[in-house]
Amino acid sequence: MKDKKxxxxxxxxxxxxxxxxxxxxxxxxxxxxxxxxxxKKGVITFKELSDIAVKKLTVKFDGKVLWYIVTVKLDLEARNLIERIPNSNPQKIKAK
Known part of the structure; x- marks a missing residue:
């Protein structure tokens, strides 16, 4: 039987x-x-999201948290679930 993982x-x-x-x-x-x-945040900078992720997930997550945050964030943008706020520096993201 195949494991879901x-x-x-x-x-x-x-x-x-x-x-x-x-x-x-x-x-x-x-x-x-x-x-x-x-x-929870509404609008968040990518740096803040990354910092929170590393702090909260590193202990219990099997893998490089930051790499997965970048990869999945890009995927969620492509699926129109989140979006970058144009011309924001530093980069800010929000839900669609």
């Missing part, structure tokens, strides 16, 4: 670049974290 998802990229195959379990963990954090 073996399931994969091919991520998308907002600029149409090639995505990567990652664990569906890890994808869902990071996706839920990003969406909950953005919902």
């Amino acid at each position: 073996d399931d994969k998802i091919l991520t998308l990229h907002p600029q149409g670049k090639k995505g990567v195959n990652i664990s569906l379990h890890k994808y869902e963990q990071i996706k839920n974290f990003i969406l909950k954090t953005i919902k």
Whole structure:
């Protein structure tokens, strides 16, 4: 019997670049974290999101938290679940 942790998802990229195959379990963990954090904050800088993720997830997450945050954030942008605020510096993101 196949373990659910073996399931994969091919991520998308907002600029149409090639995505990567990652664990569906890890994808869902990071996706839920990003969406909950953005919902709580409204608008958040990418740096703040990354800092919170590293602080809260590093101990219990199996993998490089920051790499997964970047990868899943781009996927969520491509799926129109979140968006970058144009011309924001530092980069800010919000829910769509």
